[in-house]
Amino acid sequence: MKLHDVRGVIFDKDGTLIEFQPFWIPVTCRVLSRLRELYRADAIEYQDCLSALGVSEGGEVDPEGQLAVGTYGTISRAVSEVYARGGVEVDGASFLGDMTRAFEEEAARQPCTLTADVHGLLAFLKKRGFGSPSQQPTTRKSRRGSCGNIA
16 A cells, blocks of 8 residues: 555554554553552552553553553543452542543653654645544543654
8 A cells, every 4th residue: 555545544552653562551550650649549559450451460461451452431440440449439530530631641751662654654644634633532532642752
């Protein structure tokens, strides 16, 4: 396929355009740390939250796990279930909002390494009149991209 044949592009977080693990693992770890502090959830085991998202103790990501395929909503539910099992009750909507903000802020400051010529693709799309492509929202409210510093 040639670039001039492109009619649309779907961006997602599976590693097609950016290196998945070096980007999403540090972001997720910082998000979980922020939530643990915010909700005073010291009793919650950090690895239990990562496991609920499909991240092994060795840092391997299950391609079918929540971190790989989930939305902020499904990721929030998975983590809030871990909190509930640990005796920390959270309001679902508030927890989702706090998690979404944390993911957006942490993703914006995380450098990422491209796996494809994204700069060329974006320039081509702009030239074709596609405007500024945005990240597929993981919540209906989120419309911002996530790579703060593209390498």
